[in-house]
Amino acid sequence: MIKYLGSKRVLVPLLLQTVERIRGACTVADLFSGTSRVGHALKRAGYRVLANDHNAYAETLARCYVQADRGAVHDDAAALLAELGRLRGRPGYFTETFCVRSRFFQPRNGERIDAIREAIARKGLEPELEAVVLVSLMEAADRVDSTTGVQMAYLKRWAPRASNDLVLRMPAVLPRAAAGKGRACGLDALEAARTLSADIAYLDPPYNQHSYRGNYHIWETLVRWDKPAVYGTACKRVDCRERSSPFNSRPRFKPAMAELIAAVRAPVIVLSFSNEGYMARAEIEDLLATRGHVAVIERDHPRYVGARIGIYNPRGEKVGRVSHLRNRERIYVCGDLRPDLAALGPPAAAGARRQPA
Numbered sequence: 001m002i003k004y005l006g007s008k009r010v011l012v013p014l015l016l017q018t019v020e021r022i023r024g025a026c027t028v029a030d031l032f033s034g035t036s037r038v039g040h041a042l043k044r045a046g047y048r049v050l051a052n053d054h055n056a057y058a059e060t061l062a063r064c065y066v067q068a069d070r071g072a073v074h075d076d077a078a079a080l081l082a083e084l085g086r087l088r089g090r091p092g093y094f095t096e097t098f099c100v101r102s103r104f105f106q107p108r109n110g111e112r113i114d115a116i117r118e119a120i121a122r123k124g125l126e127p128e129l130e131a132v133v134l135v136s137l138m139e140a141a142d143r144v145d146s147t148t149g150v151q152m153a154y155l156k157r158w159a160p161r162a163s164n165d166l167v168l169r170m171p172a173v174l175p176r177a178a179a180g181k182g183r184a185c186g187l188d189a190l191e192a193a194r195t196l197s198a199d200i201a202y203l204d205p206p207y208n209q210h211s212y213r214g215n216y217h218i219w220e221t222l223v224r225w226d227k228p229a230v231y232g233t234a235c236k237r238v239d240c241r242e243r244s245s246p247f248n249s250r251p252r253f254k255p256a257m258a259e260l261i262a263a264v265r266a267p268v269i270v271l272s273f274s275n276e277g278y279m280a281r282a283e284i285e286d287l288l289a290t291r292g293h294v295a296v297i298e299r300d301h302p303r304y305v306g307a308r309i310g311i312y313n314p315r316g317e318k319v320g321r322v323s324h325l326r327n328r329e330r331i332y333v334c335g336d337l338r339p340d341l342a343a344l345g346p347p348a349a350a351g352a353r354r355q356p357a
């Protein structure tokens, strides 16, 4: 899967254990799905997953990892990937924008990305099959990029992996879950909360001002293939300036969370949030308590790799000091939980609060 800020890679086993202790749940709605690695793990465990994210690249990841079923796409995808992997490079928009005007990829890899993406566009594939080959291309490109994991800047000196050849691999598409077919949506989280009903809603909102579309603008362009006008050293899409999320804004975050929590159509809410976010633990607990009992599980967690490497300006010069290398990740579980709270074990039970009268 792609490198992704805020990805719950390390927390997936704990999230899964938490969800499995909520009795009787079959369907989980993941309203901020990102890489879909949480939805993928839930689907593997047998849950029906409804995954949503407002960025097109994330919706495509969800269509591949949550909505597509292995039996329906595997053989066609394998044949297509073999064919696409043999194409010779042909410079186009991607090479010009991300290898010449900026230096995110070596030109010989950029030329192959151009050739493969144009071929996918020409084929007019059905959406789930197209999502599988697009995810294969996105992940192949991610393995040869020259960044610290976000696309706000490229490295001053080439990352060693950028010299490797681009290789298409088959994404780990799962068989259909026992509880039913999954679904990918590209809605705003508030709209998704109002329209998707499930047994559990999983919420993993952003926790700072950096928009995901800006951080991963190359994936947005690769998936949309709309060849947009770009600006700045990083060649970001112009719509990065126009489209914003209330969850990336300190003043808008709390009202948006309140609206979201009130709108969710699920009896249980599981929320991931770190101590670096815009709301403190007590504020979140008070908000969630409007929906039922609240339990909190806490884990110490290493910060993302970019934080460990340091802070650089667009010229690649080190400009700041990293203040800390670890944070506290919290999983809040909320709803009509009384019988399930005890089952969440000592750390959660210790953090459990009663719903206010």
Ligand SMILES: C[S@@+](CC[C@H](N)C(=O)[O-])C[C@H]1O[C@@H](n2cnc3c(N)ncnc32)[C@H](O)[C@@H]1O
Residues within 6 Å of the ligand: 004, 005, 006, 007, 008, 009, 031, 032, 033, 034, 035, 036, 037, 038, 052, 053, 054, 055, 058, 187, 188, 189, 190, 204, 205, 206, 207, 212, 213, 245, 246, 247
């Ligand atoms: C912390 S990340 C989720 C990471 C994900 N759980 C994973 O493990 O990969 C937050 C996600 O919220 C999405 N997002 C931000 N604002 C949104 C909004 N208003 N509606 C829907 N999705 C939004 C971003 O695109 C991003 O993928």
